[in-house]
Amino acid sequence: MAIERKRRNAIPEQDATIRSKNFDEVALGFDEKVAIDEASRCLNCKNAPCMKGCPVGVRIPEFLAKVREGKFSEAGEIIKSTNSLPSVCGRVCPQEEQCEKMCVRVKIDGAVSIGGVERFIGDYMLSLPSENKEVIKTGKKVAVVGSGPSGLTCAAQLAQKGVEVTVYEAFHKTGGVLVYGIPEFRLPKRLVGAEVDKLKEWGVKFELNTVVGKTITIDELLEQNDAVFIGSGAGLPMFMGIEGENLNGVLSANEYLTRINLMRAYESGSATPVQRGKNVAVIGAGNVAMDAARTALRMGADEVTVIYRRGREEMPARAEEIKHAEQEGIKFRLLSNPVRILGENGKVNAIECVKMQLGEPDASGRRTPVAVENSEFILPADMVIVALGTSPNPLIKDSFDALETGKKGTLIVDESLMTSVDGVYAGGDAVTGAATVILAMGAGRKAAQSILDRLGVK
Ligand SMILES: Cc1cc2nc3c(=O)[nH]c(=O)nc-3n(C[C@H](O)[C@H](O)[C@H](O)COP(=O)(O)OP(=O)(O)OC[C@H]3O[C@@H](n4cnc5c(N)ncnc54)[C@H](O)[C@@H]3O)c2cc1C
Structure with missing residues (x-):
């Protein structure tokens, strides 16, 4: 049967020239009418290929059908049965590589904007008054280390089953990378705050400014609880190990983004010191690099250049983030690799790169970049931000010490997400290495179920 053509609704956005100077959200989201119209593009395919593309198996055709009927709460309940943070995932999931990539319409008139509709429903759910659901207390206690998406999801699942949960967070704010990594213009912090408030209503306690391993040990957590979940993420930045990396003005993207997002260094009157580069070089081409580059622009840089050793096709950032960065005026030096950072009086003033070409595919299937002989060139830069993972x-x-780790320091877990220590579970970036929000959430949910099974809670 021929499919009637109906073009995908574009998500309205702030104009690029205006948004590159503010921290307000770039994508403005669908209104009710457009969300219903977009949901009505779903063909309700029998085998639901979109669901196979979703790492947590959200029942996509079912929730889209409810949106089409205007039953937003019911749509929200369907999403929330497998994804507890739809407002967040609707905004930051790489849908074009997951659910939307599998949509039958993708080659006809554009995939259904599943993320756009999910975002609309997630925001709708957050706008509803909280229901005071009575939970029967089980008397069981669990400690969660880290308040990123894995920890929050694990805590939510446990609390809803009557488990007493305390989340221990090293920072003074909850949310993990959702708060200190992903900038306000991509993910407004009020949304993460609203999700955390819901958890508090469920009785989850938060111990902030508490570094597990220093302020309190895992041993102590095990003594005081029936199980522990570690969702401590992957916050240790990698550097290149090249000359000049210790110069003043060279920063990891983590440090740069944390100062600006978590400490709100972009607000006038903020007490957080942050350097403001005029000519900024960002090394790397993942989401973190795009966020750092676009943030530097908003912090007043005249020129921001992303330096990446492979080509456009190989850039790991979401397609939408690359497009947004380009629209905002970020420059790209592809097939270029930094070899040295130059400076004067201890302060960076340039970066020396070498041109690259792509050779044979490596183990990951990506073509290996190879340096072109005698092709060195120098780019002026008063700030260099390293975003290499x-x-x-x-x-x-x-x-x-009893916790077993893999090569890159990732925690080793079994099928149930239990670590080498009985009763200690782990998930998210701490186990996989830097990955995605949805995978971290999926792990939090899975670990919570394993803990509930262990504790005999139905
Ligand atoms: C800048 C940036 C942009 C990104 N963009 C995207 C995107 O667009 N889409 C996407 O899907 N993913 C994106 N990611 C990746 C995604 O955010 C992560 O995969 C996800 O947040 C991992 O969740 P998590 O719960 O495992 O860890 P985290 O979010 O890292 O949370 C871990 C928490 O544990 C706390 N912690 C660590 N050690 C301790 C300790 N010893 N004691 C107490 N607390 C501790 C940390 O302070 C932190 O709050 C991005 C990441 C970054 C850095």
Whole structure:
């Protein structure tokens, strides 16, 4: 049967020239009418290929059908049965590589904007007054380390089953990377705050400014609780190990974004010191690099250049983030690799790169970049931001030797997400290395179920 063509609704956005100077959200989202119209593009395919593309198996055609009927709460309940943070995932999930990539319409007139409709429903659910659901207390207690998406999801699942949960967070704010990594213009912090408030209503307690491994040990948490979940993420930045990396003005993207997002250094009157580069070079081409580059622009840079050793096709950032960065005026130096950072009086003033070409595919299937002989060139820069990936912080492992870790410091877990220590579970970036919000959430949910099974809670 021929499919009637009906073009995908574009998500309205702030104009690029205006938004590149403010921290307000870039994508403005669908209104009710457009959300219903977009949901009505779903063909309700029998085998639901979109669901196979979703790492947590959200029942996509079912929730879209409810949106089409205007039954937003019911749509929300369907999403929330497998994804507890739809407002967040609707905004930051790489849908074009997951659910939307599998949509039958993708090659006809554009995939259904599943993320756009999910975002609309997530925001709608947050706008509803909280229901005071009575939960029967089980008398069981669980400690959660880290308040990122894995920890929050795990805490939510446990609390809803009557388990007493305390979340221990090293920072003074909850949310993990959702708060200190992803900038306000992509993910407004009020949404993460609203999700955390819901958890508080469920009775979840938060111990902030508490570094597990220093302020309190895993041993102590095990003594005081029936189980522990570690969702401590992968916050340790990697560097290149090249000359000049210690110069003043060279920063990891983590530090740069944390100062600006978590400490709101962009607000006038903020007490948080942050350098403001005029000519900024960002090394790397993942989401973190795009966020750092676009943030530097908003912090007043005249020119921001992303330097990446492979080509456009290989850039790991979401397509939408690359498009937004380009629209805002970020420059790209592809097939270029930094070899040295130059400076004067201890302060960076340039970066030396070499041109690259792509050779044979490596183990990951991506073509290996190879340096072109005698092709060095120098780019002026008064700030260099390194965004080359992160690994788990070794603090947790160092403070509790019985935890087994893999090569890159990731915690080793079994099928049930239990670590090498009985009763200690783990998930999210701490286990996988830097990955995605939806995978972290999926792990939090899975670990919670394993803990409930262990504790005999139905
Ligand atoms: C800048 C940036 C942009 C990103 N963009 C995207 C995107 O667009 N889409 C996407 O899907 N993913 C994105 N990601 C990745 C995604 O955010 C992560 O995969 C996800 O947040 C991992 O969740 P988590 O719960 O495992 O860890 P985290 O979110 O890292 O949370 C871990 C928490 O544990 C706390 N913690 C660590 N050690 C301790 C300790 N010893 N004691 C107490 N607390 C501790 C940390 O302070 C933190 O709050 C991005 C990441 C970054 C950095």
